[in-house]
Amino acid sequence: MADDTHIEINAGGEVSLNPVIRLWPDGPPSSLPGAGPEITFPSPPMFGPETDMLRNVSDPSLTVFAPDPAKANGVGCAVA
Numbered sequence: 001m002a003d004d005t006h007i008e009i010n011a012g013g014e015v016s017l018n019p020v021i022r023l024w025p026d027g028p029p030s031s032l033p034g035a036g037p038e039i040t041f042p043s044p045p046m047f048g049p050e051t052d053m054l055r056n057v058s059d060p061s062l063t064v065f066a067p068d069p070a071k072a073n074g075v076g077c078a079v080a
């Protein structure tokens with residue numbers, strides 16, 4: 001059950017609608033005082049120049065990237 005849709009446009013100009021599943025739709029179960037705001041920062045060079053890392057994530061979500069229905073085989077995986 002997706003509660004939001006993420007619109008993605010790839011380098012070729014193709015538009016993709018991917019459902020986004022919020023893990024805590026009503027907010028986090030508890031808070032950590034002094035955790036600070038969510039920030040994005042570049043990763044160490046060993047991960048590549050186009051990789052960003054996140055810290056203090058307070059609204060985690062999963063984005064569904066479903067295969068072409070003609071190629072779907074019922075197998076899925078989660079990438080963290």
